[in-house]
Amino acid sequence: MKASWRARLAGPGYVILNGIRVINIITFLDIIAASVVMLVKISLTSGFFFFEAVTHAVTAGVSIFLLISELPWLCSYFDRDWPLLGHNSGFITLGIAMFMLGAGVLGNLNRKDMGQDHLGMTFWQIVLSAGVLALVMSTINFVSSFVFADGEKGVTARQIRIYGAVAGQKGEIPRTGSHRTFRLSMKREDTLPIYSPQAGRKSPTDRNSTRFPLKIEKISSPPPNDAASSRYSRDESGIAPPDLAHHPALKGEYI
Template identity: 40%
Template sequence: MFSESKMGPGYITLNILRVCNIISLLLIVVASWIMLVMTVKTSNFFFFDGAGHFITSSIAIFLIVSEVGLLKKWFARVWPILSNESGFVFLGLAMISLGCNDLGNLNKMATSQQNLGLPMWRVVIASGILSLIFGLFNIIATYVFSDSKLGITGRQVRADGAAISKGTSGKSAFSVSSGSVRRPATPVLPSYSEDRRKSKFGMKWPISISRPIVPDTEQARNWSDRSSPVIPEIQRPATSLHPAYNKEAYPAPPVPPPASSRYSVVSNMTRF
């Protein structure tokens, strides 16, 4: 079980590891451009080697942006594997691949120690070794500082530290400060009893609700015929008091006289 005592040390350890990741990836970018320049100078078929070095440097820059914390919402929406919802497994595998690629290029003539020179050759070999080491550390840190049962990932511990255990755990909210997208838990819908009835259209409806239970008293028995289904203490008026059955008390309104003609009649004036 994931212990809260790991969150404080995990926060410090993972942030130190983040700095090491950025340094290793920056060395990958520098080493890729060094090999790109030397490949252009010494090889006639430099296009595909140069394209490979350029792609390697672009991937390293992309990973640096994700580690620095820029475009958090964009990564959470488009690249969730590099957001706080995921661990460091993908990052570790990517760094191991980049390190292997850099070390593999040292066997080529254009990027050998004789062509690169000892200082640049050391930069290339250091970038490959550091990328391999810290890539492995990222994979290990994912399983040490995370708990899949609680939905806590290593990136969440690195962003929130011990604060992740206060009020929220796992995927429960959206945190703008850490850039994490934690989806709310699925709402629990109300469940009805197994005894359900079907309408004539085949649809299932909940059991019909009965009228309120009235105490078995004499007053309740006298009022049960005219009592309100909501408030039994209130009874409706007697039917005989309805205006339709009591015409003397409520006479019909008088019939209005017919409307007069719109033409006036003059007595002292003939039609012609």
């Protein structure tokens, strides 16, 4: 019942998630505009205004980067170098980043120099809308990452957004099988045959008995060499060695 419900949701999910993508892009554009407004309207009364300006610039830069990740460009780059923003991942990282950006933008409105009197009603509303929209969309992305994903088939919400109902038929390697694939690759040598000059090629099942099929009787007791042993009893001419009883050291006067 659960699998059929996921399968029926994949088709409408393609439309819904692409609609959410458009709103995400609008949210990032709003955050960029709000950062530029606060950067222009920054107060120069304190000597630490430079660091506040860097904060707004970083916020705008991160928003531009996340905006590009939502566009159908540089997909291979994000899959390779930023896998948490690639199509094999959900929207959890995107939702967390949007929440942090929205909270940071709204936190700037707590200062007096960022009030309505200093920014003006129009610019103040831009900053307010950017923060509120980022918080709302972060929640929507977080929830949609679980609702539209199919963990049993290894299909993520981003894959549903790209492929729709045929996301499970694109030949993607599921996350649930990644550990199994790793174990098979680590044990790849167990599936390869071993060549031995004595026994030829051996099957993987025969290899469990021994790695080096050596016969013990060939190396434990080498056969005697009659030619080598006879050198110490008789030389090549056939003359026997002298009797040691006639050696001068064994005569009576030396004993």
